[in-house]
Amino acid sequence: MIKTTITALALLATLAATPATGHEEKTGSFTISHPWARATASSQTAGAVFMEIHNHGDTDDRLVGAASPDAERVEIHGHLRDGDVMRMRRVDGIEVPAGGTAVLAPGGFHVMLMGLKSPLFEDTLTELTLTFEKAGDIEIEVVVEAAGATGASSATGKMDHGSGPMKSR
Ligand SMILES: [Cu+2]
Numbered sequence: 001m002i003k004t005t006i007t008a009l010a011l012l013a014t015l016a017a018t019p020a021t022g023h024e025e026k027t028g029s030f031t032i033s034h035p036w037a038r039a040t041a042s043s044q045t046a047g048a049v050f051m052e053i054h055n056h057g058d059t060d061d062r063l064v065g066a067a068s069p070d071a072e073r074v075e076i077h078g079h080l081r082d083g084d085v086m087r088m089r090r091v092d093g094i095e096v097p098a099g100g101t102a103v104l105a106p107g108g109f110h111v112m113l114m115g116l117k118s119p120l121f122e123d124t125l126t127e128l129t130l131t132f133e134k135a136g137d138i139e140i141e142v143v144v145e146a147a148g149a150t151g152a153s154s155a156t157g158k159m160d161h162g163s164g165p166m167k168s169r
Helices: 008-017 153-160
Strands: 003-005 024-027 030-038 046-055 061-067 071-082 085-090 094-096 101-104 110-116 125-132 136-145
Touching (some): 024 136, 030 125, 046 061
Parallel strands (some): 003 136, 030 136
Antiparallel strands (some): 024 030, 030 046, 046 101, 061 125
């Protein structure tokens, strides 16, 4: 397993430069764009994390798990249509094809922090380890945004970042 840690220092420098517009974490053949979570109320025991995962490599990969020191367990969720409602479901993994992007966004795929040990407070960071089938573990830091955040800030925030081979959505 390859383990890559992106230093908190580099991240904080990025955050200071671009407040509330998201950040990028690059490692190996992956770029994780704008990893963010919604702030949770003290009554909530679960929280959702969103991001875009760009695979610059030439090998298809798959996000198969995640872990966080702030949650008892972490699951990968998607949404499935059930009649007129979209219901959240646990999924085995999320494909990240070579040269492609996996989008984790409200209403779709997300990483679910289950059994939060404390609420996710806005403007704090939470650690997350993403486990890929082939690339192994990648550690990232997730920015906690407002409880009602939609992630729309990522669209503009991304303009500040270097353009990889991936096209932004
Ligand atoms: Cu969920």
